[in-house]
Amino acid sequence: MSQIIEHLSEISDRYEALFVDLWGCVHNGITAYPEAVAALQAYRKRGGIVVLLTNAPRSRHEVAKQLDRFGCPEDTWDNIATSGDSARTAMFTGAVGNKVYFIGTEFDLPFFEPLKLIENPVEIERVALEDAEGIVCCGPFNAHDDPDTLRPQFLYAKQKGLKLLCANPDIVVDRGETREWCAGALAQLYTEMGGESLYFGKPHSPIYDLARRRLSEIKPGIPDSAILAVGDGVKTDIAGAMGEDIDSLFISGGLAAAPTRTDRQPDPEALEMYLAEEASSPTYSIGYLR
CATH class of the missing domain: 3.40.50.1000 (HAD superfamily/HAD-like)
Known part of the structure; x- marks a missing residue:
């Protein structure tokens, strides 16, 4: 069963870098989640690297502008990898x-x-x-x-x-x-x-290859075993992490808030049932990124 945690800080020291989904984890398409922003800022202050890994069909520069509008400060992240950039590369080739x-x-x-x-x-x-x-x-x-x-x-x-x-x-x-x-x-x-x-986006390999390249721009040589993927989509974020053999943190309060009966935290029985039905095995779970 996925281990339910209260805060990212409980496990973050085990990882040198995070691959973090945006929609449903860091923002809701309108505004940033203050607790998520604070958690990522704290992780970076301890020396961790944050690569935002999003299925947005836009370039990382457009996503950065959007994050600014949503109230997500630049010190929340180090780099961005988007499905849009990966797909654009394919289109232009x-x-x-x-x-x-x-x-x-x-x-x-x-x-x-x-x-x-x-x-x-x-x-x-x-x-x-x-x-x-x-x-x-x-x-x-x-x-x-x-x-x-x-x-x-x-x-x-x-x-x-x-x-x-x-x-x-x-x-x-x-x-x-x-x-x-x-x-x-x-x-x-x-x-x-x-x-x-x-x-070209999650859960498919091209975007993870791009994310690793974006991570290596900050610090080369970080192994997959030192990366934690964070996301609220079991068919995208968690399935992709499992396919790449990367540990994952499932945000149950996003797309799966109803079936996991998430208030601040998921109901353990509902979470277990949901993950079993989806044949998904995230390493950790939490209600909301904090």
Whole structure:
């Protein structure tokens, strides 16, 4: 059974670095959680390194701006690895061709800004679906619409053999008290329909490779055994950590607050039942990051 702890400080001395999820752990899509910010600041003051590891379909620079708006100070973290950066790298190296059908909002358009780290990048053109060589999905056109509304487009795309690049594997997030669909829900539907979806965020390996590179920019040579992954998604954060053989801290008060009956802490029996149903084995669990 996952060990329930009261505070990050109980176990943090065992780890040189943290890979920390954002939405549901550090902020709620509107504002930062003060206790989470304080816990990460304290960890860094003791010499620990914090790499924020997020499935946001944006660059680390855009995420940093967002964190500032949410009231998360720069001394909370050392570096950022995003699903967006990992997916953009794939897009600009031709993973879905150069003519792409874009699913997302105007807010997601920075995804197409040039990526300076790639030599001779593919020139990307956004086109209508009938002219596309592939699909780039940063999220739904409307976060409150059922993913099934795109079934007709996906049927056509599957028949054309188009690959879908998923910039955010999350299925849902909670923005304050409102649950919203993410790109992962659309990619899941496309795959279920027989299409091919390409993933680059948690729980898939590319974003962990990126996170290790971002960690090595701060301090090279830290082994996986000295890294703790923190997150509220058993199918993303915890599954990814388990796949990479990295210890994990499950934040039960995020996406799983209801089934784990989390108030300040999860109900032990509810937590055990939930993790068993999800076939998930986080090393530790806590109600909220603090």
